[in-house]
Amino acid sequence: MNKILEPTIASLSQVAKELARGGIAVLPTETVYGLAASIEHPSAIEAIFRAKGRPNDNPLIVHIHSIEQLGKLAVDIPTAVKQLAHAFWPGPLSIVLKKSDQVSAAITAGGDTVAIRMPDHPVPLAVMAQENLCLAMPSANLFMGISPTSAGMVGAEIVSASYAVIDGGPCSVGIESTVLDLSGEVPTILRLGVISAEEISAVLGESVKVAATIERVTEEVGMEVAGSEAGGTEAGGTEVLRSPGQYKRHYAPRTKAILVNKISQNGYGLSCLRSVESPLSAGRQIFVGDTPREYAKNLYAALAELDALGIEVIEIEKPPTSEGWQAVWDRLTKATTPYR
Numbered sequence: 001m002n003k004i005l006e007p008t009i010a011s012l013s014q015v016a017k018e019l020a021r022g023g024i025a026v027l028p029t030e031t032v033y034g035l036a037a038s039i040e041h042p043s044a045i046e047a048i049f050r051a052k053g054r055p056n057d058n059p060l061i062v063h064i065h066s067i068e069q070l071g072k073l074a075v076d077i078p079t080a081v082k083q084l085a086h087a088f089w090p091g092p093l094s095i096v097l098k099k100s101d102q103v104s105a106a107i108t109a110g111g112d113t114v115a116i117r118m119p120d121h122p123v124p125l126a127v128m129a130q131e132n133l134c135l136a137m138p139s140a141n142l143f144m145g146i147s148p149t150s151a152g153m154v155g156a157e158i159v160s161a162s163y164a165v166i167d168g169g170p171c172s173v174g175i176e177s178t179v180l181d182l183s184g185e186v187p188t189i190l191r192l193g194v195i196s197a198e199e200i201s202a203v204l205g206e207s208v209k210v211a212a213t214i215e216r217v218t219e220e221v222g223m224e225v226a227g228s229e230a231g232g233t234e235a236g237g238t239e240v241l242r243s244p245g246q247y248k249r250h251y252a253p254r255t256k257a258i259l260v261n262k263i264s265q266n267g268y269g270l271s272c273l274r275s276v277e278s279p280l281s282a283g284r285q286i287f288v289g290d291t292p293r294e295y296a297k298n299l300y301a302a303l304a305e306l307d308a309l310g311i312e313v314i315e316i317e318k319p320p321t322s323e324g325w326q327a328v329w330d331r332l333t334k335a336t337t338p339y340r
């Protein structure tokens with residue numbers, strides 16, 4: 001049976017019922033495709049970790065369709081959440097809060113916090129609304145791999161473990177949500193995304209901290225994270241891993257990927273110059289985008305395309321280091337970090 005289904009009233013209803021029964025399924029979101037399970041089913045949560053080959057010390061993001069569900073999932077909710085939800089939800093912002101006892105330790109990797117987001121995509125919103133579900137939903141890739149941004153990019157292992165894959169077309173954002181921790185004293189970004197520190201800061205009316213490994217990334221390429229304090233280094237960069245997105249290598253192709261000033265002649269690589277797609281040169285040079293939003297949207301598909309060619313090296317032309325490119329730089333730095 002073909003498991004890749006068009007989003008119809010019938011297919012969404014079927015998938016919602018399957019999730020409510022404890023199955024797992026792949027759903028599109030505006031950021032990347034996710035592998036979904038109802039938080040009510042421990043065996044489904046387990047199935048997600050198994051299908052991804054993900055170590056169980058990495059917590060999952062819980063997705064909601066209505067703001068009322070927040071009260072069920074979190075306790076001691078700061079008022080700032082209301083302002084952030086108003087400004088950014090539905091959308092690519094995950095907020096880490098103190099968890100309620102409704103959220104199992106399997107989801108939070110044993111921790112006492114839970115990351116929550118309301119996705120800006122009609123498919124997961126409709127699926128959750130139908131059965132009033134909260135869905136734990138990591139990106140639908142194998143651990144450390146490239147997140148899928150279209151149904152066709154979802155790997156065979158994940159498809160075979162899933163009940164179905166709903167094809168929502170290409171993701172409009174293309175990189176994973178910003179993860180903001182509000183469970184501590186100071187709002188801290190644990191993973192960069194298209195919603196920037198500056199935008200969050202403007203809504204909160206206070207500066208936000210950016211976690212240590214992200215700081216290292218931004219230092220390496222000599223850029224500032226706007227709106228942030230120069231904090232996050234209390235533990236000298238050896239801070240406990242608070243977020244899997246903080247692994248130095250992550251979101252990586254299997255092929256070795258390197259950052260270059262210019263793709264070599266007849267080489268294979270990614271560029272932010274439109275003119276790169278010249279039919280005269282051999283190899284494959286993909287124009288990814290000349291704005292951060294466009295680049296983010298196309299990045300993973302371009303990496304996956306080159307990764308499938310069986311070439312030796314993917315050359316990634318350094319994008320601008322100007323404002324707005326931080327999240328792209330974060331993913332590129334992670335994709336080009338060699339294995340240990």
Ligand code: TXA
Nearest residue numbers: 031034059060061113114115138139176177243244245
């Ligand atoms: O855009 C997204 O967030 C996508 C789509 C499917 O919604 N999901 C996603 O999930 O990227 P995943 O599991 O691949 O990444 C989850 C991120 C990790 O970086 C993890 O650090 C962070 O969320 N996270 C989850 N729960 C957390 C918690 N309690 N404390 C700190 N970080 C948490």
Ligand code: MG
Nearest residue numbers: 138139147176
């Ligand atoms: Mg992921």
